[in-house]
Amino acid sequence: MNLHELSIVELSNLIKNCEIKPSEVVESFVSRAKTHDKHIKAYVTDLSESAIEEAKKLDERISDLDTVPDLFGIPLAIKDNISTKGIKTTCSSKILENYVPPFDATVIEKLKQEGYIITGKTNLDEFAMGSSTENSAFFTTKNPWDLERVPGGSSGGSAAAVAAGFVPAALGSDTGGSIRQPAAFCGIVGLKPTYGRVSRYGLVAFASSLDQIGPMTRYVEDAALLMNVISGYDRRDSTSVPEDVPDFLSEIKKDVKGLKVGLPKEFFIEGLDSKVKEIVIDAIKLLKKEGIIVEEISLPHTKYAIEAYYIIAPSEASSNLARYDGVRYGYRAAEYTDLEDMYSKTRDEGFGAEVKRRIMLGTYSLSSGYYDAYYLKAQKVRTLIYKDYMEAFKNVDVILTPTTPDVSFKIGEKTQDPIQMYLSDIFTVSVNLATVPAISIPCGFKDGLPVGLQIVGKPFDESTILRLAYRYQQITDYHKKFPSLP
Ligand code: GLN
Numbered sequence: 001m002n003l004h005e006l007s008i009v010e011l012s013n014l015i016k017n018c019e020i021k022p023s024e025v026v027e028s029f030v031s032r033a034k035t036h037d038k039h040i041k042a043y044v045t046d047l048s049e050s051a052i053e054e055a056k057k058l059d060e061r062i063s064d065l066d067t068v069p070d071l072f073g074i075p076l077a078i079k080d081n082i083s084t085k086g087i088k089t090t091c092s093s094k095i096l097e098n099y100v101p102p103f104d105a106t107v108i109e110k111l112k113q114e115g116y117i118i119t120g121k122t123n124l125d126e127f128a129m130g131s132s133t134e135n136s137a138f139f140t141t142k143n144p145w146d147l148e149r150v151p152g153g154s155s156g157g158s159a160a161a162v163a164a165g166f167v168p169a170a171l172g173s174d175t176g177g178s179i180r181q182p183a184a185f186c187g188i189v190g191l192k193p194t195y196g197r198v199s200r201y202g203l204v205a206f207a208s209s210l211d212q213i214g215p216m217t218r219y220v221e222d223a224a225l226l227m228n229v230i231s232g233y234d235r236r237d238s239t240s241v242p243e244d245v246p247d248f249l250s251e252i253k254k255d256v257k258g259l260k261v262g263l264p265k266e267f268f269i270e271g272l273d274s275k276v277k278e279i280v281i282d283a284i285k286l287l288k289k290e291g292i293i294v295e296e297i298s299l300p301h302t303k304y305a306i307e308a309y310y311i312i313a314p315s316e317a318s319s320n321l322a323r324y325d326g327v328r329y330g331y332r333a334a335e336y337t338d339l340e341d342m343y344s345k346t347r348d349e350g351f352g353a354e355v356k357r358r359i360m361l362g363t364y365s366l367s368s369g370y371y372d373a374y375y376l377k378a379q380k381v382r383t384l385i386y387k388d389y390m391e392a393f394k395n396v397d398v399i400l401t402p403t404t405p406d407v408s409f410k411i412g413e414k415t416q417d418p419i420q421m422y423l424s425d426i427f428t429v430s431v432n433l434a435t436v437p438a439i440s441i442p443c444g445f446k447d448g449l450p451v452g453l454q455i456v457g458k459p460f461d462e463s464t465i466l467r468l469a470y471r472y473q474q475i476t477d478y479h480k481k482f483p484s485l486p
Helices: 008-016 022-040 048-064 106-113 156-163 180-186 220-230 274-289 300-323 339-350 353-366 372-392 418-423 429-433 462-475
Strands: 043-046 075-079 117-122 169-174 189-192 212-217 260-264 293-297 398-402 438-446 449-457
Touching: 008 022, 008 220, 022 043, 022 048, 022 075, 022 117, 022 156, 043 156, 048 117, 075 156, 106 220, 117 156, 156 169, 156 180, 156 212, 169 180, 169 189, 169 220, 180 189, 180 438, 180 449, 189 220, 189 462, 212 220, 220 438, 220 462, 260 274, 274 398, 274 438, 274 449, 274 462, 300 353, 300 372, 300 418, 300 429, 353 372, 372 429, 398 462, 438 462, 449 462
Parallel strands: 075 117, 075 169, 260 293, 260 398
Antiparallel strands: 043 117, 169 212, 189 212, 189 438, 398 449, 438 449
């Protein structure tokens, strides 16, 4: 039995029935990472040794439990911008290189209550700003399907770890596509929940009005299971919403027949690779046979989404990143003349080029005289984009699009041209601006590289997108394919 091919649901059943011990599960996954991560470089901090130790403790504890939680003994990797008590949380930035949080993010507390095992912290673009992990201050993660290509970003380490079978699932964060785009590039499932569904407490802030934590898995049912665990109101996050959390695992089993699906014409345009388009259309045809009803819709303000996003996200980032001043925590420049000099040298030495670019863009858009022309205007566009989605959802239950305009690109291909890099988010950013949930699932391959199908849902209706995604995985096996690792 190849444990890395199983879903969390299957692994969990084996553990619950005492057919396998937590330590056997964990050892089997971490030994894959031990062999292959030197080529993939998914982990910034490898915790395989403590993972095995922790799992052995669970081996002892299991017999004392009346009910064994679903994640008991399940190994998971965590993006390195999610705070883990006593474990370095670097955001792949020099400025936080040695930062060890004194507290756990709410999502980590919840996973711990279930008895999960952390296998490591995964690489990302510095402070989650990027689409390829090339902005990591440490190294670039490789796409397991082709080591010369990017895994996507910013949650590229998490996506690569799942795709390579180092873990059955990981957590990522998504501000403009950072869960879904790497999921698409690596051939796995990635869900961005509705804004407010999952607590952001302990997620290092990038753009607070857009950031959400979400699951990255191989199987849709595992995304549902993880959503059951991490969702819910948290008084420590003032933007979390006291909305009921359904049992996503039972919701996904419901029928999809009669679901009304919109295809936004603005997403099937020039610039979308023709082979990717064909694969996505084929996926839609397959779902039609399952009884979904498809109609063309319009999200007319889509063309302004990238511009609005790249004003709003940097504006919020420039404010959020003001806290890295060399005083309270993190890196401090070794030599300086006075306080002002200390701030500026610390930030100059501690931040990478993309983070500096965003801070400058954001500071500019927020400065008096430019605020109305840029920030306020972008906020108005955001409202229009939100209204587009709400209008569309009066007639359809979900919206289907490609996740990305093309498959993964070569390492180095877009680093000299930030605009090209920003455009790789063209199909994901409007979803964050509209606050709605969306999932990317593998739907085929172009020249051996995975293609993602994006399913967007109504606010707080993760159930329906998971349900359609689950149905798709029942009738396809793209998600079961593994890259051949060196
Ligand atoms: N790629 C986008 C950016 O660079 C989105 C990043 C994200 O979702 N964290 O901002």
